Amino acid sequence: MPPTRRNLPQLLGDARRWFDEGLLAAMEAGGSAPVSPTQAQLFAVLDDEGTTVSELARRMAVTRQTAHQAVHGLVAAGLLEQVPDPASARQRLIRRTPAGRSAHRTAHDVLARLEERLAERIGKDLADALRAALEAPWGPPAP
Amino acid sequence: MPPTRRNLPQLLGDARRWFDEGLLAAMEAGGSAPVSPTQAQLFAVLDDEGTTVSELARRMAVTRQTAHQAVHGLVAAGLLEQVPDPASARQRLIRRTPAGRSAHRTAHDVLARLEERLAERIGKDLADALRAALEAPWGPPAP
DNA sequence: CTCGAATGTCAGGCTACCTGACGTTCGTCG
DNA sequence: CGACGAACGTCAGGTAGCCTGACATTCGAG
Numbered sequence: 001m002p003p004t005r006r007n008l009p010q011l012l013g014d015a016r017r018w019f020d021e022g023l024l025a026a027m028e029a030g031g032s033a034p035v036s037p038t039q040a041q042l043f044a045v046l047d048d049e050g051t052t053v054s055e056l057a058r059r060m061a062v063t064r065q066t067a068h069q070a071v072h073g074l075v076a077a078g079l080l081e082q083v084p085d086p087a088s089a090r091q092r093l094i095r096r097t098p099a100g101r102s103a104h105r106t107a108h109d110v111l112a113r114l115e116e117r118l119a120e121r122i123g124k125d126l127a128d129a130l131r132a133a134l135e136a137p138w139g140p141p142a143p
Numbered sequence: 144m145p146p147t148r149r150n151l152p153q154l155l156g157d158a159r160r161w162f163d164e165g166l167l168a169a170m171e172a173g174g175s176a177p178v179s180p181t182q183a184q185l186f187a188v189l190d191d192e193g194t195t196v197s198e199l200a201r202r203m204a205v206t207r208q209t210a211h212q213a214v215h216g217l218v219a220a221g222l223l224e225q226v227p228d229p230a231s232a233r234q235r236l237i238r239r240t241p242a243g244r245s246a247h248r249t250a251h252d253v254l255a256r257l258e259e260r261l262a263e264r265i266g267k268d269l270a271d272a273l274r275a276a277l278e279a280p281w282g283p284p285a286p
Numbered sequence: 287c288t289c290g291a292a293t294g295t296c297a298g299g300c301t302a303c304c305t306g307a308c309g310t311t312c313g314t315c316g
Numbered sequence: 317c318g319a320c321g322a323a324c325g326t327c328a329g330g331t332a333g334c335c336t337g338a339c340a341t342t343c344g345a346g
Contacts, residue, residue, distance in 0.1 A: 007187065007254050008261075009162035009180035011277035012155050013302080014204075019152035020332090022284030029285070037152035038333065044150065054293060061157075066334055068295065073332095090293050090342040111150050114284065118151075122279040129272035134154035136265040141165030141257065156333080163301090181302065197324060209303055211326065216301095233311040233324050293342080304331075311324080316317100 019114055026110040033077045033099070035107045042070045043096070043104040050083065050093030079103050162257055169253040176220045176242070178250045185213045186239070186247040193226065193236030222246050 020037055027034050035043075038060075045051070045059040057067035071094055074080040079100035082092045096104060119127035163180055170177050178186075181203075188194070188202040200210035214237055217223040222243035225235045239247060262270035 006278070007162075007180060007184055008258055008274065008277070009159050009166070009254070010184045011274070012159040012162070013180075014281065015277055016152050016155040016159060017303085018281045018284050019150075019155070023152070025285040036332070037150060037156075041150055041153045052293075053295090060153075062333090063335065064294070065296090065336085069333080072295095088293090088343075092294075111152070115151055121282065122276055126272060126276045126279070129269060130276040131151065131154070133265055133269045133273040134151070134158055135149070136269070138157065138161045139264065141161050141168060160334085179301070195324075196326090205302090206304065207325075208305085208327090212302080215326095231312075231324090235325075287346100289344100289346085291343085291345100293340100295339085295341105297338085298336090300335075301333090302331100304329100306328085306330105308327080309325095312322085314320090314322100316319090 019111070022114045023107065023110050026113075027103075027106060030106060030110075032103050032106045033079060035074075035079075035103055037111070038070055039074055040104075040107040040111060042067070042074065043100070043107065046094065046096060048096075050085075050095040052085070052091045052093060054091070056094065074100065162254070165257045166250065166253050169256075170246075170249060173249060173253075175246050175249045176222060178217075178222075178246055180254070181213055182217055183247070183250040183254060185210070185217065186243070186250065189237065189239060191239075193228075193238040195228070195234045195236060197234070199237065217243065 016037075023037055023040065024034055041060060042056060045056060051059075053068050053071055054064050056071065057064045060067060060070075071080060071082075075082060079097055081095055081097050081100075083095060085091045085093050115127065118130075122130075159180075166180055166183065167177055184203060185199060188199060194202075196211050196214055197207050199214065200207045203210060203213075214223060214225075218225060222240060224238055224240050224243075226238060228234045228236050258270065261273075265273075
């Protein structure tokens, strides 16, 4: 009798943590600067020409403050830089430094490898289904 | 051209948050004490006869401290109580109060409804696949 | 030229984890 | 029986990720 099916939110959290740890460990093992999934995501939504914090926030679907914070960490790590936007004094463009580009690629690769390992473990079909399910729009939780 | 596929950890986090918010909102709307998914999970692994903090930690696969913390919140909310274990003075049993039982049921139902709504939205097959994928053992992230 | 809107930022808060460090209580073993 | 290690509960403090609130600066449109 399986009386206590683990609840979905918990399972999701566990899965997230699995990726988190894997990414951090692999980056660290590879000598790269530690980058969190959130930061990797930030990299991923970054334009090559540079993007403002507000725009990043929109693309990541978080608040400006949250994006700002993520950017801050990467800037401190020397992976991003903020340059004044020539077009407007009230905004600054966020850009990758050379080290940032390298870290970005590494993080991206590691994430891809983790996803692969997942596919090996649970089967490609299931892994694909997982992604598909997660990519579906969630909508408001309480209609 | 979809240049920037969102990374899995991010998607997992979003999904988790969707449930989080749904649960909290529904509980609050229903007048119940606010219960987080973690706390709901705690309820779920709780024996009717009472369980020690350490045992809860094992079942939830977190540290004693984390479990302690979750218990603490629920105790403060009046949903759990700690009673001295007659069998041993160094441990205390954690038990649901009447209010705790009620909150537990409510939380459980809400979670089930959310999962249903998810199934409606993305299709039952996908929802089942999601659960299956998440329930598979994850193993160490960095082998 | 004034005002509302957008931008970036600081401050503070919350949840869910974690490690470290105690003091207490037992079980066991010499 | 008495000492010792192991388990338990707890306090303290730390991290990541997200949030709201508040503010000063800068634009753009009226």
